[in-house]
Amino acid sequence: MAEPHGPDPWRSRSLRTRLTVLTAGLLCITLVVGALTLTTVLSRTRVSELDDIVRERAATTAELVATDSLPDALPVEEPGEIVQVLDAEGLVVASSPSASRTLPVLPPEEVARLRAATATAGVVSPTSASAYDGQARVAVVPTTWRGEPVTVVATMPLAEVQGLLRALSLSLVGVVPTLTGILAVAVWLVLGRALHPVERMRAAAAQVARVGGPGSLPVSPADDEIAALARTLNDMLDRLETASSRQRRFVADAAHELRSPLATLRASLEVAKEHPGAYRSDELAEDLVGEVLRMQGLVDDLLLLARVGSAPRAREEVDLADVVRDAVGGSGAVLRRPDVAVAVAGAGEAVGDAPALGRVVRNLVDNAVRHAASRVQVTVRPGSVTVDDDGAGIATQDRERVFERFVRLDDAREREAGGSGLGLAIVREIAREHGGDVTLDASPLGGLRARVEIPTAP
Numbered sequence: 001m002a003e004p005h006g007p008d009p010w011r012s013r014s015l016r017t018r019l020t021v022l023t024a025g026l027l028c029i030t031l032v033v034g035a036l037t038l039t040t041v042l043s044r045t046r047v048s049e050l051d052d053i054v055r056e057r058a059a060t061t062a063e064l065v066a067t068d069s070l071p072d073a074l075p076v077e078e079p080g081e082i083v084q085v086l087d088a089e090g091l092v093v094a095s096s097p098s099a100s101r102t103l104p105v106l107p108p109e110e111v112a113r114l115r116a117a118t119a120t121a122g123v124v125s126p127t128s129a130s131a132y133d134g135q136a137r138v139a140v141v142p143t144t145w146r147g148e149p150v151t152v153v154a155t156m157p158l159a160e161v162q163g164l165l166r167a168l169s170l171s172l173v174g175v176v177p178t179l180t181g182i183l184a185v186a187v188w189l190v191l192g193r194a195l196h197p198v199e200r201m202r203a204a205a206a207q208v209a210r211v212g213g214p215g216s217l218p219v220s221p222a223d224d225e226i227a228a229l230a231r232t233l234n235d236m237l238d239r240l241e242t243a244s245s246r247q248r249r250f251v252a253d254a255a256h257e258l259r260s261p262l263a264t265l266r267a268s269l270e271v272a273k274e275h276p277g278a279y280r281s282d283e284l285a286e287d288l289v290g291e292v293l294r295m296q297g298l299v300d301d302l303l304l305l306a307r308v309g310s311a312p313r314a315r316e317e318v319d320l321a322d323v324v325r326d327a328v329g330g331s332g333a334v335l336r337r338p339d340v341a342v343a344v345a346g347a348g349e350a351v352g353d354a355p356a357l358g359r360v361v362r363n364l365v366d367n368a369v370r371h372a373a374s375r376v377q378v379t380v381r382p383g384s385v386t387v388d389d390d391g392a393g394i395a396t397q398d399r400e401r402v403f404e405r406f407v408r409l410d411d412a413r414e415r416e417a418g419g420s421g422l423g424l425a426i427v428r429e430i431a432r433e434h435g436g437d438v439t440l441d442a443s444p445l446g447g448l449r450a451r452v453e454i455p456t457a458p
Helices: 015-066 108-120 159-211 224-259 258-273 283-307 322-327 333-337 352-373 424-431
Strands: 081-087 092-095 125-128 136-144 148-157 316-319 341-346 350-353 373-380 384-389 437-442 448-453
Touching: 015 081, 015 148, 015 159, 108 125, 108 136, 108 148, 125 384, 136 322, 159 224, 258 283, 316 322, 316 352, 322 341, 322 352, 322 384, 322 437, 333 352, 350 352, 352 373, 352 384, 352 424, 352 448, 424 448
Parallel strands: 341 373
Antiparallel strands: 081 092, 081 148, 125 136, 136 148, 316 350, 373 384, 384 448, 437 448
16 A cells, blocks of 8 residues: 655745746746856867967968978967977977977877868868877878978967866856855845745735634735735635625524514414314414514525625616506515506616516515505606505605615504515615616605616627
């Protein structure tokens, strides 16, 4: 059975440490590759220049030998440059001032090897047999002088190229680590400053997780990706807090409002149990059905309020006139009060979720019909629906209070008249979820005017 692997040491490091190590490592590799490339290019370039010098010097001296125009000292121009004319036995016939006339620059066997190589390939060759330099580039040209075979030998030392290589090697050993260390420190400091807002966000998130309840993450003043992330996370926290608040409020509302109908049901059942002969089953069923229906409506309204804003709704262009006609046709209050005339006029469109907007209009119509004396007028315009009634209206100081949950005014405290107390709260929640709102005012008909506004298509 394979043993479980422990945590990856690399991944256990902080993001700041990993980024610093990666950046410094890449820089170090880049510097090393650059130094090696530079060394190769410079050394090859300089060797090529030395080859041109010795090749040209050997050819020029060979022309002097062929024309029997050898000077006392063979001419040279570059420091360390040596040119000699050697006879068949390897003795010096002529030499540049940079070499001795008694010490050949190359031994006879090396000259013979280079003569053979030049005859077949015609190239400048490296040599380590020079009597004057450890490493050199050499060119040999066979020719004749006064009828005797001689060899022109020209050399240039490689000390300059070797010195360049040593200097670049020292830079690899000293400069590259130094630059890498400096950059690593700079990257560490820059990343620390750049990631500071992230650390603040982490600390704030830990505080929210530890103590619970509402909270927000600090937003960086710079309008960058981290600030955008903080704003997005704050929006998420706000939505989570709103959802949690809705859940707590739903539980509290359900516990509070369901207590009364449950108590009524219990009382009716206890009376029927204690006095079976005095409480007929049809009377008991009639009493219970009313309370059950009331509880069902209350639970439906509470669930609807709990769901508002929990998920995005569909956004499509909606014909408000059709929504209003469907809402009026499905209104239970309209069916229960045939003495109230409901008229629909106008046309218009809005952008939203048709079923949700239908619930808004139905609640407003139900509310108007319950309190109207004889007439309700529904007017449709682009982006708005207005519901007027000729009832008693609502006092100015109460027009905002009625949007609170379970608020029933003095003249509507009875549950059959006042409903569940959630109708207008549902209307405002759905309207605001769509980006609109609902307002109450005095109606020209003498009662209350309710006006809901919903955004239209651009």
